[in-house]
Amino acid sequence: MKSKTDFFRIIPFLYVIIGPIWVIGTDYFLSISNFSDEKIVFLEKFNDFLFVLLTAILLFVLIKNLRDSKQIEEEKEKLSLLIDTMPDFISFKDGEGKWLQINKFGAQLFELEGIDYKGKTDKEMAKHTDFYHDALIYCIDTDEDAWKAGKVSRCEETIPLRDGSNKIFDAFKVPIFNNDGSRKGLVVIGRDITSLKETESKLRQSEKMSALGELSAGIAHEIRNPLAIMKGYLQMGQENTIKLDQHIDLLVNEIDRINSIVNELLMIAKPTDIIFANKNINTIVREVVQLFSIEASQQKTKINVTDLEQFNTYCNESKLKQVFINIVKNALEAISTNGEVNISIYEKNEKYFAVKIEDNGCGMEESDLQHISDPFYSLKEKGIGLGMTISLSIIEAHKGSIQISSQVNVGTSIEVLLPKLS
Template identity: 40%
Template sequence: MKMKLVFLYLISSLIWLYVSNYILVHFIPSSLEHYVERGKEIFYILVTGGIFYFFILKKEELDTTKEEEKRLSTLINSMVDFVNFKDGDGRWIQSNNFGLKLFQLEDVDYRGKKDSELAQYSEFYAEALNYCEISDQETWEKGTFTRFEEVVPLPDGTSKIFDTIKVPLFHEDGSREGLVIIGRDVTTLRQTEERLNRTEKLSVVGELSASIAHEIRNPLTSLKGFVQLLQMEDNKHPDYYQIMLDELDRINHIVGELLLLAKPQHLKYTKSVIQKLLKDVISLLAAEAALYNVQIESNFPKEDIILECEPNQLKQLFINLIKNSIEASKKDSKIWISLELTEKETIILTVKDKGSGISTERLQKIGEPFYSSKEKGTGLGLTVSYKIVQSHKGNIVFDSELGIGTTVNITLPLVQDSSLVKNHLKEKA
C-alpha cells in the first residue's frame, strides 16, 4: 500500500510538471512567465505540503488507534475469562489468549472466520464450535443478552463449567453490528457449592441419625432376642424366623451406618501397611465374590507401603467399594484392584469392574444420603465412604458408563500432617 502511494505521488508529480511546463511555454505570455512559474512552484509546495500534512494526521490517528487496540488486547488477554468479539455475520474479530488456548486455536489466523470454519482447525472442539453458531443465532433472534452455563470438555478427560454471557449489538437501523461473548470459568465455584451441599446434607443426616439411632437399637435388641427364642421353641416355621432375623440384622447395619455419620469421629491415626488391609478385605469378601461367580484380581507393589490412617475405617471403605463392584458385576466377570505409589507421596487405589455401570444422572448424585440404585439400598454406604476419604484428606472419583462398567479412583496421602509430608519430601530430595 505504501509503495502504491509513493508510485502514485511520483506519477502525479511528473504529470503536473509536464502539463504545467507545456502550458507555460505555449499559452503564457513571456511577460507573465516569471510570475506564473513562481506561482506554479508555490502551488505545488502548498498541494504537496497539504498532502503530507493529511498523511501525518492520518498516521497519528492510526498510531492512536493501534495504541488503543494494543491496550484493549492487553486488557482482555490479562483476563482469566474467555472473551470474544464477533461481527454481525458471526466472524471472529478479537479473542483473548485464554479463549484461543481453550479451543486449541493458538496458531490459527482466526480473524474473519466463523465458528464453523474454525472447527476445521480444532478436531477435538469441532462440535463445540459448531454449536456456538447455533447459540449465537438464538441470541440474535432473542434480541437481548443471554446467560447460560455450558460444560466444555478438556483433552485430559476432565471438563470445565463456564458461565457464558452473550450480548448482541445492533445498528440504529436494527441490523446486526456485533456480538460480545464472555465466559467465566465457574468450575471451582460449582464444585465448592456441591461440597457444601453434600456437607449440609450430611449434617442433616447426622442430626437425624443422632436422634433416632439409639432409640431404634434398644427395641431392636429385644425383638431379635424374642425372635431367636421363638425360633428355638417353634420348629414349624424356621424360614420365617430366619427372614425376620436377617431383616433385623439389616436394620441394625443401617443404624450402625447412621451412627457413624452422626457422632463426631476422633480418629487415631496409626501406621499400617495398605497392602495388608486390602488383602484382609479381599479375603473377607472372597466368599461373596464366589457366590456371584466373580473373580477378584489384585496388583499391588511388592514393597510395603506404610500409610498413616485409621485402619478400621479404611477397611470399611474398601468393603463398601469392592462389595458394590461384586454386586454390580455380571457372572463370570472380574474385578481389578490396583495400588500405585506416586511421586507426590500419595497412593492411588483403583477398583474397576465391567458391571452394569452407572448412568450420568445417577453418577452426579452418587454419595448423597439415601440415594441408591439398589432395590434394598439406603445410599448410606457410599455416603460413609465419602466421609472416610474426606477425613483422611483424600479424594474419590467415580468414572462409569452405563452397561460398560465402573472405575473408582481413591487418592490418599501417606502422611496426614502436611508439614510432615513436606519434611519427608525434603529428606528424599
C-alpha cells in the first residue's frame, strides 16, 4: 500500500517533465515529416486529443486515488477512535519491538501522553522513566516469549501505580509474521483484571472462613459430647450419688477420645515435614494386609491381594501406610462376617498406577458418599470423621488422587492413584 501511494505521489512530477517533452517532440516530428498539410493538421488535432485524453485519465486516477486515500484516512481515524475508547490496554509494535501506536488507556497508564514514543523500543522508553523502568524491561522478555512461541500467548502482567497500588492485566500478545517468516509486528492487548483478582481473593477468604466455621462447629460437637459425659459423672460424684473410682476407666476413655480428636486435628492443621524416598508400593500394601490378618481371620473375612505389576513411587512410606490402614480398616468394619476385601495393583495410564481396595460390605448411599471427605462426617457410631480427610490430604501431598464408588448392600471400591517413579 505504501509503495502504491508513493507511486501516485510522483505522477504529477512525471507529468510536468513528460508533458513538455511530448508537446515539443510531436511538433518537431511533424515539422520534419513529409506529410501533406491536411494530414499534418489531422495529426496535430489527434495529438492534441490524445494529450487531453491522457491528461483526463491521469486526473481521474489522481482524483480517485486522492478520494481513496481520504477514505483510508477516515477509516484509520475511526479505528483509532475505537481503539482509544476501549477500556483495555492496546499497543502495536513492529518486528523490531519499536512502538507504532498505543491507545489512550495505555498512554495514560505509562504516563506517555504528549511524549513521542513512536519508533522507540521498550528499552529506549525505559531510559525516560524511573518509575516504569522495570515494567517496560519486563515487557521485553514477555514479548520475546510471544515471538518464540509463534502464536497467541497469554500471561499476567502487574503494572505498579504511583499511589502504591498495582494493576493486574490479563495480557494477550499476537505475533504477526511476513511470508518469509520474518517478524512483522506484535499486537498487545491487556485487560485490567485487578477488580476480578480482588473479588477472587475475597471469595477464597470467604470460603476459608466458611470452612473454618464448619470445622469449628464439628470440633465443638465432637468435644462437647465426651465433656458432657465427664461433667455429668463428676457432678454425680460431687453429690455422692456415685463412686467416681468405679467409673475412672470411662472417664479416661473420654479423655483419650478428646486427645485423639485433638491429635488428628493437629495432623491436618500443622502437617509435619514429609520425607520422601523411592519405595515399592507392593511391599507397603502387603505389610498393611499383614497387620489386619488376625482381625480378618477372626471375622472370617478374606483379604485377597493381586499384584499385576511391581511399581515404585516417590513417597513417604509411613504416610501411605496410614492411608491404606484407614481404608482397609473401614472395609473390614463395613463387613459383618464372611466377606471379602480384594486389593489389586495395576497401571492406570502412562503417568499413574492404581491401588484398588474393594469390599462387599454394606456400602453407602450417594448422599453419604458426597460428604465422605468432609471433616467430622462419619457413619460409624464412635467415628471421629477425620480418617478420610487426612487420607485425602496425604495422597494430594503425594500428587495423587482418590476415587470412591459405592452401592448399598453391594460394597465400596476405593481407587488410590499415585505417580509412577520416572
